[in-house]
Amino acid sequence: MNCDYLRERLDNLWEGAESAEVTRHLAECPSCAREYRDLRVVGAGFRLMKREAEPEPSIGFAERLVRQLGELSKAPSVAEFFERAGRRFVYATVVLTFLALLAIVLPATGPVRGLSIADIQLSGPEAQMANADPFGESSLQDAPDLAPEEVPAPAATHEVK
Amino acid sequence: MENSGAQLAQEIQWIKRAQQGEPEAFGPLVQKYQQRVFSLVYHLVRRRDEVEDLAQEIFIKAFRAIRSYNFQSSFVTWLSRIATNHCYDYLRHERASRVSFYWQMGEESQQELEANAQSQPEDALDHEEQLALKDLVEKLLERAPENDRKILLLKELQDYSVEEIAEILNLKPTTVKVRLHRARKRMLEDLRQWREENKRS
Numbered sequence: 001m002n003c004d005y006l007r008e009r010l011d012n013l014w015e016g017a018e019s020a021e022v023t024r025h026l027a028e029c030p031s032c033a034r035e036y037r038d039l040r041v042v043g044a045g046f047r048l049m050k051r052e053a054e055p056e057p058s059i060g061f062a063e064r065l066v067r068q069l070g071e072l073s074k075a076p077s078v079a080e081f082f083e084r085a086g087r088r089f090v091y092a093t094v095v096l097t098f099l100a101l102l103a104i105v106l107p108a109t110g111p112v113r114g115l116s117i118a119d120i121q122l123s124g125p126e127a128q129m130a131n132a133d134p135f136g137e138s139s140l141q142d143a144p145d146l147a148p149e150e151v152p153a154p155a156a157t158h159e160v161k
Numbered sequence: 162m163e164n165s166g167a168q169l170a171q172e173i174q175w176i177k178r179a180q181q182g183e184p185e186a187f188g189p190l191v192q193k194y195q196q197r198v199f200s201l202v203y204h205l206v207r208r209r210d211e212v213e214d215l216a217q218e219i220f221i222k223a224f225r226a227i228r229s230y231n232f233q234s235s236f237v238t239w240l241s242r243i244a245t246n247h248c249y250d251y252l253r254h255e256r257a258s259r260v261s262f263y264w265q266m267g268e269e270s271q272q273e274l275e276a277n278a279q280s281q282p283e284d285a286l287d288h289e290e291q292l293a294l295k296d297l298v299e300k301l302l303e304r305a306p307e308n309d310r311k312i313l314l315l316k317e318l319q320d321y322s323v324e325e326i327a328e329i330l331n332l333k334p335t336t337v338k339v340r341l342h343r344a345r346k347r348m349l350e351d352l353r354q355w356r357e358e359n360k361r362s
């Protein structure tokens with residue numbers, strides 16, 4: 001049942017090469033004959049697909065595209081604007097959060113000294129609060145300097161689609 | 162798509178100006194390659210109504226990325242790579258499997274069709290039979306793994322050479338040959354398997 005004759009010549013046969021030897025084998029070997037039939041069916045399907053009339057650009061396609069590109073390249077795109085604004089917002093958030101943490105921690109620890117992460121996370125009553133909220137997210141969001149109105153609308157990072 | 166020396170020099174001028182951000186210089190490149198892109202997109206997505214929008218998106222992407230074109234491969238190969246990737250992004254989101262026309266034919270008509278397809282050139286088949294064959298191959302392509310599909314489409318429908326496909330897909334030509342062989346084999350195996358599935362149900 002399993003004969004490799006056809007499979008070994010698959011690419012040549014697929015591309016249309018036939019020979020007397022192949023024909024002889026196909027006449028004797030039902031398994032290859034069956035497979036060859038499928039090969040012809042698939043090949044015919046491909047050729048028919050290829051021959052279909054292809055859609056053509058509507059009149060003025062290139063001109064419209066150039067105009068569109070011109071408009072897109074004028075004035076920085078909206079997406080870029082939000083991207084930049086978004087990045088600035090992230091920086092600002094990081095800095096403000098850090099300052100807020102310092103403000104909480106410093107008065108309790110007296111004169112300025114080197115602060116380690118461990119100091120911030122594990123000392124004082126604030127630590128318990130922080131532990132109740134393992135990711136510290138709620139306290140960050142409550143930071144007074146960050147009015148929620150400043151949050152940009154979900155960045156419209158649309159590419160041209 | 163052969164370029165004469167003068168045409169090529171002209172094309173390089175357009176590309177360089179487009180790389181400076183001049184959309185007007187991109188226009189002639191669009192003119193020159195729009196049919197090629199339409200054809201590629203159509204064969205990759207098989208949806209007439211989507212082709213123009215996709216082609217437009219592809220040219221916009223190409224213009225935005227044109228500084229990354231370094232004249233190593235031909236411009237059309239570079240453009241085809243962008244087009245192929247764009248179509249696959251689209252297909253990943255849009256693919257909906259439709260009912261197969263071929264499998265609704267009944268076993269006898271299928272066998273008759275297969276016998277006809279073997280004994281005569283495909284344009285001698287009647288309209289229904291032609292539709293069924295195209296539909297069968299379309300469905301087989303939909304079932305094929307993405308890498309197989311890409312390679313088969315570029316080879317069988319777009320007539321790219323092994324070397325060109327290698328450039329478009331960023332592979333070695335020998336790899337393309339091996340994958341093409343495997344893709345063809347798998348497609349025939351899948352047809353056989355699919356036939357069994359249909360017999361059982």
Ligand SMILES: [Zn+2]
Nearest residue numbers: 003005029032
């Ligand atoms: Zn055999």
